[in-house]
Amino acid sequence: MASINIKLNQEKLGQLQAICKEFNNDKGELINVLHKAQHLFGYLPAEVQEVIAQELKTSAAHVYGVVTFYSFFTMTPKGEHPISICMGTACYVRGAEKVLDEFKRILNVKVGETTPDGKFSLSCLRCVGACGLAPVVMVGEKVFGRVSPDGVKDIIEEYK
Amino acid sequence: MAKYKMHLLVCGGTGCRASESEAIFQDLKTALLNRGLENEVQVITTGCFGFCEKGPIVKVMPDNTFYTQVTPADVNEIIEEHVIKGRKVNRLLYENPETAEKVEDSKHMGFYRKQLRIALRNCGFIDPENIDEYIGRDGYQALGKCLSELTPEQVIEIMKKSGLRGRGGGGFPAGLKWEITRQSKADQKYVVCNADEGDPGAFMDRSILEGDPHSVIEAMAICGYCIDATKGLVYIRAEYPLAIERLKIAINQAREYGLLGKDILGSGFDFDIELRYGAGAFVCGEETALIHSMEGLRGEPTMKPPFPSVSGYLSKPTNVNNVETFANVPVIINRGPEWFAAIGTEKSRGTKVFALAGKINNVGLIEVPMGITLRDVIFEIGGGIKDGKKFKAVQTGGPSGGCLTHRHLDTPIDYDNLISAGSMMGSGGMIVMDEDDCMVSIAKFYLDFTVEESCGKCSPCRIGNKRLIEILDKICQGKGTMEDLDNLRNLSQVIKDTSLCGLGQTSPNPVLSTMENFYEEYIAHVVDKKCPSGQCKALLQYTIDEENCVGCTACARNCPVNAISGERKGLHIIDQAVCIKCGACIEKCKFNAVFIK
Ligand SMILES: Cc1cc2nc3c(=O)[nH]c(=O)nc-3n(C[C@H](O)[C@H](O)[C@H](O)COP(=O)(O)O)c2cc1C
Ligand code: SF4
Ligand code: SF4
Ligand code: FES
Numbered sequence: 034m035a036s037i038n039i040k041l042n043q044e045k046l047g048q049l050q051a052i053c054k055e056f057n058n059d060k061g062e063l064i065n066v067l068h069k070a071q072h073l074f075g076y077l078p079a080e081v082q083e084v085i086a087q088e089l090k091t092s093a094a095h096v097y098g099v100v101t102f103y104s105f106f107t108m109t110p111k112g113e114h115p116i117s118i119c120m121g122t123a124c125y126v127r128g129a130e131k132v133l134d135e136f137k138r139i140l141n142v143k144v145g146e147t148t149p150d151g152k153f154s155l156s157c158l159r160c161v162g163a164c165g166l167a168p169v170v171m172v173g174e175k176v177f178g179r180v181s182p183d184g185v186k187d188i189i190e191e192y193k
Numbered sequence: 194m195a196k197y198k199m200h201l202l203v204c205g206g207t208g209c210r211a212s213e214s215e216a217i218f219q220d221l222k223t224a225l226l227n228r229g230l231e232n233e234v235q236v237i238t239t240g241c242f243g244f245c246e247k248g249p250i251v252k253v254m255p256d257n258t259f260y261t262q263v264t265p266a267d268v269n270e271i272i273e274e275h276v277i278k279g280r281k282v283n284r285l286l287y288e289n290p291e292t293a294e295k296v297e298d299s300k301h302m303g304f305y306r307k308q309l310r311i312a313l314r315n316c317g318f319i320d321p322e323n324i325d326e327y328i329g330r331d332g333y334q335a336l337g338k339c340l341s342e343l344t345p346e347q348v349i350e351i352m353k354k355s356g357l358r359g360r361g362g363g364g365f366p367a368g369l370k371w372e373i374t375r376q377s378k379a380d381q382k383y384v385v386c387n388a389d390e391g392d393p394g395a396f397m398d399r400s401i402l403e404g405d406p407h408s409v410i411e412a413m414a415i416c417g418y419c420i421d422a423t424k425g426l427v428y429i430r431a432e433y434p435l436a437i438e439r440l441k442i443a444i445n446q447a448r449e450y451g452l453l454g455k456d457i458l459g460s461g462f463d464f465d466i467e468l469r470y471g472a473g474a475f476v477c478g479e480e481t482a483l484i485h486s487m488e489g490l491r492g493e494p495t496m497k498p499p500f501p502s503v504s505g506y507l508s509k510p511t512n513v514n515n516v517e518t519f520a521n522v523p524v525i526i527n528r529g530p531e532w533f534a535a536i537g538t539e540k541s542r543g544t545k546v547f548a549l550a551g552k553i554n555n556v557g558l559i560e561v562p563m564g565i566t567l568r569d570v571i572f573e574i575g576g577g578i579k580d581g582k583k584f585k586a587v588q589t590g591g592p593s594g595g596c597l598t599h600r601h602l603d604t605p606i607d608y609d610n611l612i613s614a615g616s617m618m619g620s621g622g623m624i625v626m627d628e629d630d631c632m633v634s635i636a637k638f639y640l641d642f643t644v645e646e647s648c649g650k651c652s653p654c655r656i657g658n659k660r661l662i663e664i665l666d667k668i669c670q671g672k673g674t675m676e677d678l679d680n681l682r683n684l685s686q687v688i689k690d691t692s693l694c695g696l697g698q699t700s701p702n703p704v705l706s707t708m709e710n711f712y713e714e715y716i717a718h719v720v721d722k723k724c725p726s727g728q729c730k731a732l733l734q735y736t737i738d739e740e741n742c743v744g745c746t747a748c749a750r751n752c753p754v755n756a757i758s759g760e761r762k763g764l765h766i767i768d769q770a771v772c773i774k775c776g777a778c779i780e781k782c783k784f785n786a787v788f789i790k
Contacts, residue, residue, distance in 0.1 A: 061507075063489035068431060068470055102491040102648075103472035105431055122394030122588070122624045123550035125638055159393035159475075159642075161432065162400075163208040164550040165245025165557060176211035 053088035112154030121160030129168040135185040206241030209248040240404015242317040243558040259299035260285040312520040316404030324446040327407040335526035340460040354530035356542035361515030377510035382422035388429040391475035392591030395622030398516035402436035406443035412522035425466040475646035494694035537563030541607035551624040568602040582627040590619030593699030595706025631728035632711040639703035654697030657688040741786035748778035
């Protein structure tokens with residue numbers, strides 16, 4: 034999974050161009066285009082950025098500058114089950130750091146990395162808005178609330 | 194609505210949805226259908242009730258029954274007992290923690306008693322995906338009144354009289370901003386709603402958009418009418434999928450009803466709204482950065498002036514207001530500026546929504562009149578500190594704000610009082626801390642955030658905050674000196690004075706306010722090399738008590754780095770040079786022999 038190499042095939046290229054077109058190839062819509070492109074590919078590798086630059090008639094450097102500015106955009110593929118630990122203040126004061134440490138320990142990866150088998154990637158985010166359930170962990174779209182360090186193992190087991 | 198004799202309201206906010214509220218909704222519907230009650234009892238999903246701590250919530254109307262921590266397994270009992278036999282399900286009712294009595298009517302819950310809901314007036318009462326319910330509660334009446342009876346100048350006058358100030362943090366008078374934008378001449382102007390809500394641990398704006406999106410749409414249209422703009426944009430975080438979804442539905446419904454689009458209500462006024470998405474950058478909440486982000490650029494702030502009201506989106510005059518600011522507008526028009534101005538304090542009129550979180554019993558979303566004290570908020574509405582611990586501090590204003598202590602508990606909350614206390618209103622995050630929280634670590638936590646989110650455009654913020662965090666780190670490692678404390682203070686002042694935008698100008702506040710209010714804790718770290726709340730690992734020392742140690746060897750066997758030596762039945766000793774402070778020994782010892790110094 035980790036190494037699906039996107040040599041943009043004709044089909045994907047077509048889809049990407051269609052996205053740009055949907056926004057009238059307007060460079061003011063770059064961020065919307067990137068959102069959709071990331072949805073399509075899972076991440077935004079250099080090839081994808083180059084195509085977008087061409088379509089929107091701007092420089093690849095500009096696209097790269099925007100991609101790297103916003104933390105939502107990523108240039109590395111995520112794991113099959115992306116795990117995000119909320120590091121918002123509410124979760125922090127209710128012990129999110131200890132939960133994060135436990136994930137790091139069990140998966141043996143750092144924040145921003147993916148396990149060698151491509152199954153899990155680990156990241157932090159800021160407040161998903163479920164502060165009442167702090168500390169909060171998200172696996173894909175699913176929200177786990179009131180996670181304790183002891184509960185980490187069970188969450189990982191669920192997706193093994 | 195009239196034909197139903199009972200309504201079941203299921204909370205559909207992000208928090209409750211994370212604990213299966215959707216399944217509860219579905220199961221309730223099915224259960225009613227199976228019993229042929231679907232025409233007598235209505236089930237709807239609403240926005241956040243605010244009482245997130247005890248979610249998922251199901252409320253029964255008209256009798257105001259408030260069921261907490263409901264699970265799909267409770268559905269049948271609610272139907273059989275309450276709906277059919279008219280008996281409340283006692284075990285699901287909220288229990289007053291002091292008297293251990295069940296509360297039958299939500300109006301009598303301590304959590305709601307001192308609240309006053311204006312911006313949140315519809316959250317938890319209506320189905321946000323159904324425009325008719327909004328209209329049923331006077332929705333779009335204010336827009337109609339403005340378009341048919343009032344000139345833009347008159348509306349602006351009402352707004353100025355109401356005294357409404359911006360709820361996004363700055364507190365700028367909304368009416369005045371509208372007037373300035375109106376006076377800027379241009380062929381095209383824009384109304385922008387700031388729904389970036391970057392403060393980590395705050396969820397006011399999200400809850401309003403999820404629970405009552407039409408109130409914001411209506412207000413944006415009114416603002417457009419006042420400033421002569423035909424186009425509105427909502428800049429919303431991509432992390433809020435549910436709010437985005439509900440906003441889209443609401444915009445489409447408003448278009449269908451002719452409340453957005455061309456010639457609204459036959460008045461000749463055109464106005465429509467589009468969405469723009471954020472992509473995870475806190476600084477984009479700052480209005481100039483936000484505008485650059487909407488233009489497809491890196492979200493870097495620029496110097497003010499020119500203010501957006503003069504030159505904003507695509508260099509046209511742009512009126513930027515916060516979600517909560519907008520949500521107040523329709524009510525002010527409907528009920529009059531005098532009514533609104535009578536609430537709150539002299540310089541801060543109306544109410545404020547806060548997201549109450551941290552070490553507090555009732556985590557949730559609250560709306561209170563300005564001028565209420567922190568004590569009322571934390572101990573009455575918030576139900577006091579979790580697990581019977583001692584209150585230590587409350588942080589307001591997020592990464593730009595500061596920590597307040599018990600000394601401030603009786604200060605009336607308004608824009609100016611919070612600033613003179615060394616914090617600020619901010620957008621409404623309120624994080625409560627107890628005796629276990631280390632204030633140096635908290636300052637470091639916020640600074641970590643700022644360093645990560647600094648856009649890097651100007652050096653005081655980019656480099657200065659990094660230096661601050663290095664010093665704090667040193668202190669937490671037990672290597673700090675008194676000189677470091679002076680440096681912290683001086684550098685903080687320089688960063689505040691010389692940064693380009695509000696992010697840098699306020700970033701040292703968490704440091705300065707904790708130094709001001711908890712100086713003794715800094716001294717403990719620096720001079721005594723101790724962390725009074727036991728949070729800074731490097732400053733802890735695990736030791737074994739001679740009296741209690743029976744020599745069971747449990748600690749030695751469980752120490753991952755073999756730092757403990759000792760014979761069976763003999764006293765065990767921890768080698769401090771080897772110990773990594775993992776705490777395993779303390780957990781394993783059944784004789785309370787291991788303790789932390
Ligand atoms: C670093 C920084 C972050 C901000 N974040 C937000 C935000 O998340 N939401 C918001 O409404 N205003 C935010 N603001 C304030 C906006 O710049 C602006 O003042 C506000 O949106 C104006 O609306 P109001 O007058 O209705 O409050 C932020 C300001 C700064 C300096
Ligand atoms: S103060 Fe910080 S966030 Fe603001 S412009 Fe300067 S570097 Fe960027
Ligand atoms: S705290 Fe951990 S490393 Fe230190 S002695 Fe106890 S078990 Fe060993
Ligand atoms: S701080 Fe974690 S969900 Fe809000």
